[in-house]
Structure formats: structure tokens, C-alpha cells
Amino acid sequence: MKNAHIIHYIVLLLILAGGIGAFYYAAPNTDTQFIIGVVTSVAYVLWGFIHHAMNRDLHQKIVVEYVLIGAIAIVLLATVLKH
């Protein structure tokens, strides 16, 4: 189980590193950067679902929590990119 956790977090770090790299590459096209931010957020939410499903503790409350954390990330990026 501990090894599985380590692998899950390595996957998460790869997702985030990929998002940061793509975001940097897309500069200064802010529209593309926003899309990359949304895709990274969706990938994170899916990672959370899969991670908790594999741990057999994917409760409805946790699903909503990951969706809201992803939504917060998107509105934060919209705040700095869409103005």
C-alpha cells in the first residue's frame, strides 16, 4: 500500500510538472495558458478520484471536495489570465 501511494504521488508530480512545462511553453498566449490550466485541474480531480477509488475510500464528500479544489484553481487562473 505504501509503495502504491508513492507511485500515485509520483504520477501527481508528473501531471503537475507537465502542466507547468506546457504553461511555460504556451507563453505569452494567455488563452492557451488558461486551457492548459483547466486541463491540469481536470487531471488533478481525476487523479484524486482514481487515487481514492483504489484506496476504497472514494466517498461523495471527497468527490465534491476534489471538484471544488479544481474549481478554485480554475477561478484563480481566470482571475490572473482573463483580465
Added chain:
Amino acid sequence: MSFGMTLYHFFIPHHTNNHRSKALHIDILLVYVLAFAIFNYGLGFVHRQIPDVLGYATDIHVQQLLDDTNAQRAAAGLSPLTLNSELSVAAANKAQDMFAKDYWAHNSPAGQTPWDFISGAGYRYVLAGENLAKNFSTSQAVVDAWMASPSHKANIVKPNYKDIGFAVVNGKINGEDTTLVVQMFGTSVDSLAEASTPSKPPVVIDQAVSTQQAPQVAQAIPTQAPAALASAQQSLGSEFLGVTRTPAINIPTLTRDIVFVFAGVLLGVLAIDAWVVSRRKIVRVAGHNIAHFLFLSAIVILAGMTARGSLL
């Protein structure tokens, strides 16, 4: 409940908040999302009502763009470009067309190319190019962004160009307040005739940003005289020579400050919540704070990488 207890309830896991900081409860997370959505909408609304109070600080001028462009050419060992009145008129007409027809592209929806504007302004070119930028805050930021983009940099440091024209103008594209910068490069038939290589045929570039090789012109380009600069500037209305805006509140600064403060507090709450729960060995149904922390940290890094402005 006292103020101290309210803060404790909001930030520290405790039996009063079901061992999860209230700031991380689902209903509060939803409040954050809605608050930022309303803030974003309200910001745009207030900006449209009072742009002089809540707006975008802008300081972009043709003279600064010319100086910065020629400084980049000098750094590359190239001779400076001469500000050309016909190319500047072409750039101004292109900018006006983009606002009138509401597009952000090298070619207009009707199929007009940059070369149509250059020819229409009376500039007989053998070689031409166009760089576009919108919504940057300073002239230096525009040129820096162009230099960071290989295709735009190729235009700026192309040895074959002799002339340059600019237009800096404010308007609306897609309903958004937009500061456009149009930069047009060219080498004219006349300048080619003056050169010592008359046998070479003219080359016409039909791409906005091109790497096509042109005939090398051996003649040195004369340094720009102040009279030529004044003449080029007189061909344009003052509305095309630059945009200066100093609103009381600069929107990019405001939004970045708010995002960083909010994200900093949220990251702090996640860290405290994780530490307290781990220390007290509390078992609860919740997402992983460390995952949220890593993800939101990445979002903060992305927010820190943003800069206003787009190129084409």
C-alpha cells in the same frame, strides 16, 4: 463565540468543526469559487464603467518601440531600421481594420493580407514582414516578448530589412479593451535600386512571419535623421503614436495580489490542518491535504508565470 474562538474554529481542526478546519469545509470551498466568480465579473463591469479608476496601466510609444527594436538589432551587429511614414500608415490602417472588423490575425476575415495594407499605403516592397502584439503594459515588454518568440525575433533581426513602421492604438476587440501594436518591416524597390546589386530579382514574401532568405544588400543603411522621424510621425494621427494610461488601480496588480494572498492563506490552512490531524492521529473522511497542497502550489507557480499580453 468570541472572535478568538471563531478564528480557531475557522483555521484549526477541532471538535467544533468536526476535526476539519472550517476554511476547508465543502460549503466554504464553494463560497470561495462563487466569490471569485462574482469578483471577476464585477471587476470587468466596474472597469467598463470607470476605466480611469480601475484599468490597465499602459505606456507604449512608437519612439520607444523604435529605439528598443534598433537596440536589439545593434546587439545582433545589424544596422538600425529607418522609421518609414508609408509603413507607419500601413500599420495604422491595419490596426484600424482589426478594430473595425473585430479580428486578431495577420489576415483579415475578408482575406486582406498585411501586404495589401503595405502596398495600399504606397510602399513598393521587395521584402516585408509584420509583427503584432496586444495588451502589453510597456514598450520594453512588447519588444522583449517579440525577442522571446523565435518567429517574431526573426523579423526584428533580419539583416535584409531597411525600413520599419509602427502603430500603437487603443480600441475594442471581441468586446475587450485592447491596446494593439502593429510593427511592419520592409525593404523597398527604391532602396534596392540604390544598392549595388541591380541584377538580383525582387523577392516577395507572402507569409506574415517568414524565414525566407532575401538577396543580400551590400549598401550600408544610413543612420536615421531626426527630420525623417518627424516626417514619419507627421503622417500619422497622434492617436497612433502611443498609448499612455495611468489608472488609480492597475487591474493586473490588483488581481495578482488578491490571488497570491488568498492562495497563501489557503496553503497555510492546508498545512496546519494536515499537521494537527497527523499529530492527533485523527481519522476522518476527507481528501488528502498534501495532494491539495502540491496542486495549489503548482497553480501559484502558474499564476506567477503569467504576464499580460499576446503575440501574433
